[in-house]
Amino acid sequence: MEYNEKPESRINPRLESDTPQIFRTLRNIDLNLLTIFEAVYVHKGIVNAAKILNLTPSAISQSIQKLRTIFPDPLFIRKGQGVTPTAYATHLHEYISQGLESILGALDLTGSYDKQRTITIATSPTVGALVMPTIYQTIKDKFPQLLLRNIPVTDVGLQLSQFQTDLVIDSSVYSTRALSHHVLYSDRIMMVARAEHPVFKTSHMQETLSQYEFTLLMMEGAAHTDLRKRVNEMFPERQISFSSYNLVTIAALIGSSDLVGLMPARFFRLFARCWPLQVVDFVPLRDESVDFSLHYNKLSMRDPVLQSVITAIRQAF
Missing domain, CATH: 1.10.10.10 (Winged helix-like DNA-binding domain superfamily/Winged helix DNA-binding domain)
Structure with a gap:
């Protein structure tokens, strides 16, 4: 050849x-x-x-x-x-x-042109799985000409200040003056274990929990500092044997071991479809919750299309 x-x-x-x-x-x-x-x-x-x-x-x-x-x-x-x-x-x-x-x-200076445009929304994989179906349906109903693009959250301040993404949805709070946010929903924090976990066979919950190892969701920066402090006070001797940046991985580990972990209620309901998870009714956690917010650059409000999208997403939740 x-x-x-x-x-x-x-x-x-x-x-x-x-x-x-x-x-x-x-x-x-x-x-x-x-x-x-x-x-x-x-x-x-x-x-x-x-x-x-x-x-x-x-x-x-x-x-x-x-x-x-x-x-x-x-x-x-x-x-x-x-x-x-x-x-x-x-x-x-x-x-x-x-x-x-x-x-x-x-x-599209006036937002009156019926042209295709891509709106980029940054989320973590888990948050995206929860919010994007609702957002997608809302956008398709109200703005059928718009396309949606979902990217990962990396550095929110940088992503929004440099317009690498139009919107960010997560549970952190950012104090940068150039950014603004609206809370979409608040979710209760739950303790979760596998359905057949030994912890469900005892009535002395506080003492029993200290015997088991915990998972930890790793988050960058000072996000949820106050919540972490209160959790540490509830479990002063808590032993973390597994930590991960990915809540899906944590849910999988909890569902196949004696590990115990914390997660928002909506995530629990989502993961419970995949793994045999059950809520541990720990009384001190009943009042704990975390907010999930829509973040954007304040200059974005000068864009009539993006302004309408922000309003529609807020109304959808």
């Missing part, structure tokens, strides 16, 4: 060499000139275009003259009280109108 050592052919080999020339050409074309071109074309006259754009007919005429120096065509021919486009102008109109419409759709 012969081996072909010929180099791979480049796809569109002129692209790189043509790119600088494209930029130089576009730099010489004022977007305002294209807007004036469209106004004259659509309204079939310099006077009509001037009224629409709130400019003088003289300014419109000067702009058309500039376009004639760029394109090899007169573009418009006087006819009666108005003008008629040349065949070349009609050709230009087909592309310019599409280009301006695409620019307006991308900018």
Whole structure:
């Protein structure tokens, strides 16, 4: 078998060499000139275009003259009280109108353009499993043109301040002045063990729990500092034998061992479908809860589409 050592052919080999020339050409074309071109074309006259754009007919005429120096065509021919486009102008109109419409759709300054757009929401995998079905249905019902993208939470301050994501949903609180948040729901903290755990066979819960090893969900920063402090006071001699960043892993370990762990009620109900988990009714925990909030950059409220999405998500919960 012969081996072909010929180099791979480049796809569109002129692209790189043509790119600088494209930029130089576009730099010489004022977007305002294209807007004036469209106004004259659509309204079939310099006077009509001037009224629409709130400019003088003289300014419109000067702009058309500039376009004639760029394109090899007169573009418009006087006819009666108005003008008629040349065949070349009609050709230009087909592309310019599409280009301006695409620019307006991308900018969507008023939120009135029915264009596709992707809204990015950062969550942990577990939080995403709980909230994204509700959010997805809400967005599809109210904003069917929008697409949703779910990414992991890494550094919330950085992700939102640098607009790497539109929204973040988690249980932490951030004090950065540039960020704002709304609590979506509050969830009770529960103690969980496997259904056949020995702890359910005794009536002396407080003393019995100290005999068993616990799991720990690792969270970065100072999140839930007060809650952690109160839990440590409830279980001063608690022994942590397994810790993980992933609550799904913790639930799996609890369901297959004598480990005991803490988790919000909604997570318990979700995980109980997968593993034989049962709530340990520990009285001191009954008043403990954690808030799950929607976080966003305050500047996002200047975006009418995102503002509407935030309002819709808040109402959904």
